Amino acid sequence: MIKRVTFRHKWLPYALLAPQLLITLIFFIWPASQALYQSVLQQDAFGLRTAFVGLDNFAYLFSDPIYLESFDVTIVFSVAVALLSLSFALMLAVMADRIIKGATTYKTLLIWPYAVAPAIAGVLWYFMFNPAVGINAWILRTVFGYDWNHTLNGTDALLLIVIAAAWKQISYNFLFFLAGLQAIPRSLIEAAAIDGASPFKRFWTIIFPLLSPTTFFLVVVNIVYAFFDTFGTIHATTRGGPAGATNTLVYKVFNDGFIGLDLGGSAAQSVVLMVIVVTLTVVQFRYIERRVEY
Amino acid sequence: MANLQISGVEKVYPNGFKAIHGIDLKVEDGEFIVLVGPSGCGKSTLLRMIAGLETVTGGTIQIGDRVVNDLEPADRDIAMVFQNYALYPHMSVYQNMSYGLRNRGFPKAAIEERVQKAASILQLDGLLDRRPRQLSGGQRQRVAMGRAIVREPAAFLFDEPLSNLDAKLRVQMRVEIKQLQRRLGTTSVYVTHDQIEAMTMADRLVVMNAGVAEQIGTPIDLYEKPSSVFVGGFIGSPAMNFMPGQVEADGRHLTLADGSRLVLPADGRTVEPGRSVTIGVRPEHLMPSSDTDSALKFEIVLVEHLGADTLLYGLASAVQGAGEGGLLTVRMSGHHVMPAGTVIPLVADPSHLHLFDVATGRRI
Ligand SMILES: Nc1ncnc2c1ncn2[C@@H]1O[C@H](COP(=O)(O)OP(=O)(O)O)[C@@H](O)[C@H]1O
Ligand SMILES: [Mg+2]
Numbered sequence: 156m157i158k159r160v161t162f163r164h165k166w167l168p169y170a171l172l173a174p175q176l177l178i179t180l181i182f183f184i185w186p187a188s189q190a191l192y193q194s195v196l197q198q199d200a201f202g203l204r205t206a207f208v209g210l211d212n213f214a215y216l217f218s219d220p221i222y223l224e225s226f227d228v229t230i231v232f233s234v235a236v237a238l239l240s241l242s243f244a245l246m247l248a249v250m251a252d253r254i255i256k257g258a259t260t261y262k263t264l265l266i267w268p269y270a271v272a273p274a275i276a277g278v279l280w281y282f283m284f285n286p287a288v289g290i291n292a293w294i295l296r297t298v299f300g301y302d303w304n305h306t307l308n309g310t311d312a313l314l315l316i317v318i319a320a321a322w323k324q325i326s327y328n329f330l331f332f333l334a335g336l337q338a339i340p341r342s343l344i345e346a347a348a349i350d351g352a353s354p355f356k357r358f359w360t361i362i363f364p365l366l367s368p369t370t371f372f373l374v375v376v377n378i379v380y381a382f383f384d385t386f387g388t389i390h391a392t393t394r395g396g397p398a399g400a401t402n403t404l405v406y407k408v409f410n411d412g413f414i415g416l417d418l419g420g421s422a423a424q425s426v427v428l429m430v431i432v433v434t435l436t437v438v439q440f441r442y443i444e445r446r447v448e449y
Numbered sequence: 450m451a452n453l454q455i456s457g458v459e460k461v462y463p464n465g466f467k468a469i470h471g472i473d474l475k476v477e478d479g480e481f482i483v484l485v486g487p488s489g490c491g492k493s494t495l496l497r498m499i500a501g502l503e504t505v506t507g508g509t510i511q512i513g514d515r516v517v518n519d520l521e522p523a524d525r526d527i528a529m530v531f532q533n534y535a536l537y538p539h540m541s542v543y544q545n546m547s548y549g550l551r552n553r554g555f556p557k558a559a560i561e562e563r564v565q566k567a568a569s570i571l572q573l574d575g576l577l578d579r580r581p582r583q584l585s586g587g588q589r590q591r592v593a594m595g596r597a598i599v600r601e602p603a604a605f606l607f608d609e610p611l612s613n614l615d616a617k618l619r620v621q622m623r624v625e626i627k628q629l630q631r632r633l634g635t636t637s638v639y640v641t642h643d644q645i646e647a648m649t650m651a652d653r654l655v656v657m658n659a660g661v662a663e664q665i666g667t668p669i670d671l672y673e674k675p676s677s678v679f680v681g682g683f684i685g686s687p688a689m690n691f692m693p694g695q696v697e698a699d700g701r702h703l704t705l706a707d708g709s710r711l712v713l714p715a716d717g718r719t720v721e722p723g724r725s726v727t728i729g730v731r732p733e734h735l736m737p738s739s740d741t742d743s744a745l746k747f748e749i750v751l752v753e754h755l756g757a758d759t760l761l762y763g764l765a766s767a768v769q770g771a772g773e774g775g776l777l778t779v780r781m782s783g784h785h786v787m788p789a790g791t792v793i794p795l796v797a798d799p800s801h802l803h804l805f806d807v808a809t810g811r812r813i
Binding site for chain 2: 343345348349356360365
């Protein structure tokens with residue numbers, strides 16, 4: 156049921172909305188329209204002349220092998236972050252759901268990483284994996300004989316930012332999974348136990364399917380996170396390198412726009428990103444509307 | 450098919466709360482046992498211990514000739530019907546009913562045959578492809594039953610399976626479950642807080658109170674010879690009337706608080722003269738009398754006409770000692786018109802008086 160609120164003055168609801176609208180306008184709508192506008196312009200090397208070039212910036216983007224490679228990097232990165240953080244979070248949530256003693260302490264501790272800023276998270280892992288002084292690099296070298304070096308090896312670098320980004324997101328996923336698990340009636344699990352399903356089978360045939368709305372929601376959230384909220388993590392660690400191995404789409408927007416000073420191309424990239432996030436959001440809303448139906 | 454034996458079973462929850470205080474019960478093969486009692490008395494706890502969903506902290510539970518205390522629920526050869534049905538929402542009716550058989554590695558053809566048979570018994574034939582949310586309450590209830598019967602277990606356990614249905618459907622399903630159990634002859638333990646459900650379905654009832662089995666017996670046993678004030682008050686609707694009284698010197702009469710007298714049952718029981726007792730008398734065993742001197746004074750407050758019966762609710766000073774008096778219920782067969790405020794003298798049928806100890810509440 157939707158409750159309708161009635162106001163005594165016509166202007167009151169607008170006045171109440173105004174601050175939020177103003178923020179949206181200044182920080183979202185205006186920059187977005189600027190990006191759209193800039194994406195059809197091109198500046199000369201000295202910033203003296205600006206010319207309208209239509210969709211040239213976009214055409215150039217999609218024929219640029221570096222941009223296409225960045226696309227690949229982003230997809231691998233996002234899928235890896237989502238997979239890693241979701242599976243860890245689910246594992247932790249299943250375990251936390253069983254614990255009765257000290258459950259609050261565990262939950263509180265598990266939520267902490269979410270409060271860590273992306274850049275700090277990146278730096279933390281950067282140190283732990285530092286080839287010279289990092290504990291993890293040392294373990295990899297002495298125990299597994301693997302010479303970890305994320306400043307030279309592209310795969311190592313990508314792994315580093317995947318781990319740093321996923322670690323930060325585990326808390327968020329954990330909370331949603333735990334709530335999802337606790338919403339599954341106990342009697343369903345008990346019925347399945349009487350029906351002869353082992354704990355492993357109960358998880359995959361009852362619990363996991365019933366969590367699927369939560370899982371889907373989190374997949375979208377995590378991909379959006381990996382796409383857009385990991386700039387700090389990358390900037391504080393690999394800076395897109397080595398040799399573009401960690402140059403995700405968002406990082407490239409910054410790199411091309413502010414380091415390379417190619418405003419038009421950078422704006423066109425922003426527009427592409429906007430299209431992606433809008434698509435993801437639409438998919439998500441569509442699904443959420445129907446999520447009650449299994 | 451199996452009998453079920455519960456010996457000295459106790460339950461102490463991890464928080465230290467003792468929910469079951471030692472219950473003994475022997476359920477014969479094919480018998481329909483109902484555990485009944487007020488909410489929180491430990492019915493579900495006992496049932497869930499039989500199912501294996503709660504650990505048994507004392508005593509033994511035996512199904513057939515196996516002690517099952519330490520067996521997993523799946524290995525106890527029982528099926529359970531839950532209050533909220535506990536149907537798997539993401540599975541079709543067919544999948545819900547066959548899940549237990551699939552987990553046990555039954556061949557496809559055997560599963561198909563059993564599910565089809567159960568579906569036709571329960572009139573679920575056309576609904577096998579539906580999801581639980583596409584079913585009515587009564588149909589969900591039947592699917593839950595179907596899931597239990599396809600397994601052909603040694604015993605059915607029911608935990609208030611009808612309390613989510615509306616009154617009419619509840620009566621209908623009550624009859625269906627009872628008929629189905631008769632037809633299959635499967636030993637059943639059924640939990641309910643509704644004494645009418647309990648009385649109508651049970652071969653034998655276990656009346657539970659605060660973790661103790663107050664009385665075990667057939668419905669009529671319990672109705673006619675309640676072993677305590679608790680059972681007398683719990684079984685029967687409207688409830689039994691209770692009033693304090695004292696045995697007279699002659700040992701053949703009782704004096705009530707308002708000075709009126711009742712004749713003691715002449716069934717050979719002797720109660721020592723002068724003893725204070727709690728008298729229990731069912732509403733249908735009180736009747737108007739012409740003897741206005743020794744009869745109990747009853748002032749009508751409210752009359753309910755049920756057609757076949759008339760229920761009179763009123764005040765009697767005999768019930769709560771002197772003063773305003775307490776509430777008393779009288780049931781008269783047939784239709785009677787009596788205005789509120791009328792005072793009528795009542796006598797009790799001596800052969801249906803129940804005497805209980807004042808301190809312990811046990812039957813004398
Ligand atoms: N997990 C538990 N921990 C502690 N006490 C419990 C637990 N489950 C039930 N109880 C208590 O045990 C008593 C019996 O509960 P239950 O068997 O569910 O009652 P009923 O089914 O007769 O209503 C209640 O007082 C309830 O509060
Ligand atoms: Mg209960």
